[in-house]
Amino acid sequence: xxxxxxxxxxxxxxxxxxxxxxxxxxxxxxxxxxxxxxxxxxxxxxxxxxxxxxxxxxxxxxxxxxxxxxxxxxxxxxxxxxxxxxxxxxxxxxxxxxxxxxxxxxxxxxxxxxxxxxxxxxxxxxxxxxxxxxxxxxxxxxxxxxxxxxxxxxxxxxxxxxxxxxxxxxxxxxxxxxxxxxxxxxxxxxxxxxxxxxxxxxxxxxxxxxxxxxxxxxxxxxxxxxxxxxxxxxxxxxxxxxxxxxxxxxxxxxxxxxxxxxxxxxxxxxxxxxxxxxxxxxxxxxxxxxxxxxxxxxxxxxxxxxxxxxxxxxxxxxxxxxxxxxxxxxxxxxxxxxxxxxxxxxxxxxxxxxxxxxxxxxxxxxxxxxxxx
Numbered sequence: 463x464x465x466x467x468x469x470x471x472x473x474x475x476x477x478x479x480x481x482x483x484x485x486x487x488x489x490x491x492x493x494x495x496x497x498x499x500x501x502x503x504x505x506x507x508x509x510x511x512x513x514x515x516x517x518x519x520x521x522x523x524x525x526x527x528x529x530x531x532x533x534x535x536x537x538x539x540x541x542x543x544x545x546x547x548x549x550x551x552x553x554x555x556x557x558x559x560x561x562x563x564x565x566x567x568x569x570x571x572x573x574x575x576x577x578x579x580x581x582x583x584x585x586x587x588x589x590x591x592x593x594x595x596x597x598x599x600x601x602x603x604x605x606x607x608x609x610x611x612x613x614x615x616x617x618x619x620x621x622x623x624x625x626x627x628x629x630x631x632x633x634x635x636x637x638x639x640x641x642x643x644x645x646x647x648x649x650x651x652x653x654x655x656x657x658x659x660x661x662x663x664x665x666x667x668x669x670x671x672x673x674x675x676x677x678x679x680x681x682x683x684x685x686x687x688x689x690x691x692x693x694x695x696x697x698x699x700x701x702x703x704x705x706x707x708x709x710x711x712x713x714x715x716x717x718x719x720x721x722x723x724x725x726x727x728x729x730x731x732x733x734x735x736x737x738x739x740x741x742x743x744x745x746x747x748x749x750x751x752x753x754x755x756x757x758x759x760x761x762x763x764x765x766x767x768x769x770x771x772x773x774x775x776x777x778x779x780x781x782x783x784x785x786x787x788x789x790x791x792x793x794x795x796x797x798x799x800x801x802x803x804x805x806x807x808x809x810x811x812x813x814x815x816x817x818x819x820x821x822x823x824x825x826x827x828x829x830x831x832x833x834x835x
Contacts, residue, residue, distance in 0.1 A: 555585025567602035637825035639736035662693035663706035
């Protein structure tokens with residue numbers, strides 16, 4: 463323990479507890495926590511310098527994932543997992559900001575689900591860059607305007623996010639992390655539900671609430687927009703308009719929540735990919751994403767997929783996507799358990815290379831637990 467710091471157990475209350483004694487113990491403990499937090503920041507800077515001297519990245523996203531997972535696993539309570547995660551997320555974010563200020567691009571405006579996913583992963587000590595499309599997120603990262611970008615990859619209700627897969631085909635972007643966000647939709651407006659004539663949201667959000675909308679707002683016109691936050695902004699400006707968006711977006715745009723958790727699937731989640739130039743080292747609990755294309759002939763796909771079976775690799779995601787400009791041809795996206803540096807994964811990739819026309823390793827990254835909005 464750092465010099466001058468006491469054990470947390472020494473911050474009890476002697477004798478019969480009184481409000482003033484407990485208040486003084488809390489005040490003493492806050493000073494103890496402050497000293498520990500600053501000591502952690504000092505050690506973070508020291509580690510970054512040692513890594514820099516060794517020619518390594520001064521920080522790794524996968525390190526933060528591993529550190530947070532270890533803390534949450536040993537949390538004795540009474541703080542909940544979500545509360546503990548929020549506290550340590552901001553601590554990690556503050557320590558990271560001392561090492562290197564980060565710019566993170568996301569599909570805006572503020573308080574879109576992409577923005578919320580980014581905050582869950584990177585915390586508040588980051589310069590966030592809101593852009594108007596998923597393609598623009600990729601461009602910000604590839605041009606070096608942002609170190610990281612966050613893009614939706616798949617939804618548990620509607621499946622793939624086509625714009626994201628298309629950009630992986632067209633660009634050399636790599637995945638270096640993921641955020642799995644539990645999505646809870648809220649109906650937001652400035653008028654009573656009886657006066658709603660139009661409902662704005664992203665196509666995916668409207669689809670995820672289609673049964674609720676058909677039952678409760680059968681006469682309303684559903685209008686697709688580029689993001690849920692844009693929908694909230696429009697609902698704040700137009701009479702008779704409502705939005706399906708996050709509760710946080712409603713607060714930001716001064717809207718009233720008329721109905722919460724209106725998604726048809728209560729287990730609705732969206733998985734976001736973090737794109738950037740980092741290569742994540744092996745943590746022991748990793749996944750690897752691939753993209754490949756095979757010849758347009760009988761058995762070509764079966765031969766490629768058999769590689770994973772022979773090497774005993776479990777697939778956690780399989781998606782097909784039409785090849786741009788080539789009718790009848792497809793790209794296949796798969797995710798498997800394991801890191802690209804593992805021998806069995808390397809063996810499978812070498813075998814797969816001979817059975818494909820194009821093979822791209824999109825990245826390896828740690829498995830993370832879902833987080834809630």
